[in-house]
Amino acid sequence: MYQGLKAHVSRIISPTAEEMAFFCTKFKTLNFPKKSNIIHPGQYTDHEYFVVKGCLTSYYLDKKGHKHIIQFAIEDWWIGDFDAFYNHKPSKLYVEALEPAELLAISYKDLEEVYQEAPLFERYFRILVTRGFITQQGRVLSTLEKSAQERYEEFCQRYPTIEKRVPNYQIANYLGISAESLSRIRKRLTTTH
Structure with missing residues (x-):
């Protein structure tokens, strides 16, 4: 269950066995059938999701009802509405399972606990956020150029x-x-x- 998460973390940082074990205790396993919504607009979302199995998408519906896909996520990727999660406000996005999905979910409170007890994980998430930002910037530039x-x-x-x-x-x-x-x-x- 946690092999993918542990491998993902270990490619970025080098936690001790105790730190990794503590990190893994903060997750709960969730399963979603194909076409189910994990997050929907207006929902307060207190979790971020690591994909163990499946393919998901996050998207936005504009005022005319047009869909705008923000992200796809497959095994070993993170997905969620990061703005809603970190800023404690209602989601603007849908996150939908395109295939049956098995996810590991961590709450904001538990993530903060991890940062306190195993500060190395702050570095892990900082690197993930930086990479995500660079990818999004590259996507915008690609669309323009x-x-x-x-x-x-x-x-x-x-x-x-x-x-x-x-x-x-x-x-x-x-x-x-x-x-x-x-x-x-x-x-x-x-x-x-």
Whole structure:
């Protein structure tokens, strides 16, 4: 159950066995069927989620009801509404299981306890937040600078396993293009390769 989490942590920091064991005691296991919402707008969310198994997405619905995909998350990734979690306010996002999902959930209170008792984990989460910020900044710049085809090729290169697990219309949404445009791009790429 905790092997993936322990491996993920160990790639970033080097906690003692006691620190790792203490960290793991702060999680609870949750299972969600496909298409279920883990978070929805207006909900106060007190947990962040580490993906043990499954594929999830976070998205925003604008005032016209248009969906805007913010993130996909697969095994060994974190997902949640970070703004709602850290600022103790209602969520603006949906987090949905695209596949049956097994998650490890940690509460804000328990995370603060971890920081007090095992401060090395503050470094772990700081590195995760920094990497996430860099990824989001890269995504914004890619949207501003690159063609739809370049963005799709970059997505496939960066996230090859996600590309095979997520419906094309959701990838198109994430890339900010229409499903028809993505279909044309994919057809063009298969004929040129």
